Amino acid sequence: MKRLKEWMPASLMLLAALAFAACSDDDKEAVEPLAPIFDKPLAINSAEGATETIEFNAGCEWSLSSDAIWCTLSTDGVTFAHDIMSTAPEAAVYIKVGGEAQQFTASVATLTIMRRGVKETIATVRRAPMAYELRVVTADGEECSSIALSSSGVIEFAVEANFDFGVSEKPRWIDEFTVTTDEDNARRRTFRLSVDESFEALPCKEIITFFNSDSTATFPYEITYSGMSPKRIKIEGENPWGWNLSADATLFSTVNAMTGDSVCYSHSVPYRVTTLNYDCRYLCFDEGEDNTLTLMSPEDSWLSVSVDADDASQVSISGAPFPAETEGQRKGYVVALPAATYDSIMALYRGLGDVSFIDSVYNNVMIEVTQVSDYVDTSTGFTVMQSMVTELDCFEESDPSFLSMLKEKFSLEKVYATQADAGVYLQIFPHLTERHWEAWSKDATIVLDAEGNELSWEAVGLEIAMDAEDNYYISLKSLAQPIVLVLRGVDGKYLKALVIKSDITLDPGTGFDILYMMIQTVSCSLETDMELAAYIIERFGTKEIYTVRSRVGRVLQVFPHLTEEQWKGATIESICIIDTEGNDIPLKDVSYEVAMNDEDDYYASVKVKKTPYIVVFISPEGKGIKALVVRPQ
Secondary structure: OEEEOOOOOHHHHHHHHHHHHHHHOOOOOOOOOOOOOOOOOEEEEEOOOOEEEEEEEOOOOEEEEEOOOOEEEEOOOOOOEOEEEEOOOEEEEEEEEOOOOOOOOOEEEEEEEEEOOEEEEEEEEEEOOOOOOEEEEEOOOOEEOEEEEOOOOEEEEEEEEOOOOEEOOOOOOEEEEEEEEOOOOOOEEEEEEEEOHHHOOOOEEEEEEEEOOOOOOEEEEEEEEOOOOOOOOEEEEOOOOOEEEOOOOOEEEEEOOOOOOEEEEEOEEEEEEEOHHHOEEEEEEEEOOOOEEEEEOOOOOOEEEEEOOOOOOEEEEEEOOOOOOOOOEEEEEEEEEEHHHHHHHHHHHHHHOEOHHHHHOHHHEEEEEEEEOOOOOHHHOOEEEEOOOEEEOOEEOOOHHHHHHHHHHHOOOOOEEEEEOOOOEEEEEOOOOOOOOOOOOHHHEEEEEOOOOEEOHHHHOOEEEEOOOOOEEEEEEOOOOOEEEEEEOOOOOEEEEEEEEEOOOOOOOOOOEEEEOOOEEEOEEEOOOHHHHHHHHHHHOOOOEEEEEEOOOOEEEEEOOOOOOOOOOOOHHHEEEEEOOOOEOOHHHHOOEEEEOOOOOEEEEEEOOOOOEEEEEEOOOOOEEEEEEEEEO
């Protein structure tokens, strides 16, 4: 407690005494004016919670008041009020400085005394401004002097202050920066911070500052991030499993397991790899035929990893071409390891040594890739079997028409050939594996006629099968006309071709014109069933054999293009109708009739039955001239 006292000159003391005496006299006596208590008002500097004391002699009874809510007065130091009074001239007044209406600027209270109806300011009390206070509290409720994000990259903390505060701009390595104000305390805010993914590999440190509205009060805090866990690794990019690398190493491809869409990259596959300080080890393993893994050295590896010089997180995987003129395939893996786990994982590799190691580091595998050679040794040609019993000769084709056609259309230099009876089934072994030839794909096996027109698999009864040794072979039926088998590789290049020539060659002759209702043309073509053709040739001696297909029940008009000297259409001996087993069919069963059109051309009317049958046109000498196989559509 501070005591303040002023001593007045003797003359003034005498005047004061006389004045006081006058106060006790009756009103009839003269009243002398009072002198100021102090030469000038006292200036009292204090702070919240302090109690000050002033002493004075008022010369008469008095009352004293404070004009500030935070400043109260007392004569006994016990009971305080904003207004006090006393009849005793001499007084010691206690002044209590409270915390009401506290502000961040100084507050001033004026003390006014009243004597004989006259007011006088005897003192001013200056209360020091309130101090700015701010603290950071962790989620556990502990106050901290700095803000530290752990390897998780996330932190939540609260800031409490006795003033409305702002915060400086977030560090660039912070991504999420959310602020929530406490519902019950507007000056308590909860902050949630997370590290931007692009910085999660690197320890970071910066200062953030909390401040008042005019920045006269600032509270700097160091904010730090220790970096991600040393044993953690994050690999971002395509699914690592099931990649294929082209033989020339220019194309990586795989299939998206979810959508079924193809995913392709030219020359290299990009990934983003994040570890602490980007300290990462990249290992390339080769898988042998016995599933053993060999760690490839950078000098001998057919897989390689490149790290971007400007951004160590950007990584690309590329491969080397398959050795030239070498058949086979190879499989490899690229594994990414944080430096902190390299020794322990390598010890695991040395302990396992086979592909079970890959299972153990599943999340560290960047890519599993298979590369297949596109080299095909075409010198072996084909093996051609008839009915899986008799092996037929297979030789190099020398016919210029086939060679030029196949070179022009498919860039094939060497072409093989074989010769078989028409209508027999052949088993053709191309000596290719599925690595080079997609046996089950219709796009990989093409059948052509002698002019290079494509035939359907159904036209030759083509099927793909495997023998007991898992060798692929093609089963098909030879036709009367030559057919060509062309095989295409998985890379789109054509591998080899086989010309299949028949011992039976049908004679196209003059053929037939066929109409329905004498209006609609019905197409016909040379017969393709060589077994049936062989029977017709043997029985009737003609090689001009055609086939037609139409709806059951339709009556067709067949013009054989024969003169009356060649064919006596009006006679019963000029026609022979049999089923495919060689049995005669009555003419009425097929509504057979013979007539002439306006141009005096003979035509025969026949009805399409549910089963195929053969119409043979007979010459006057009893020989077969031409034949038509009528089939239901």
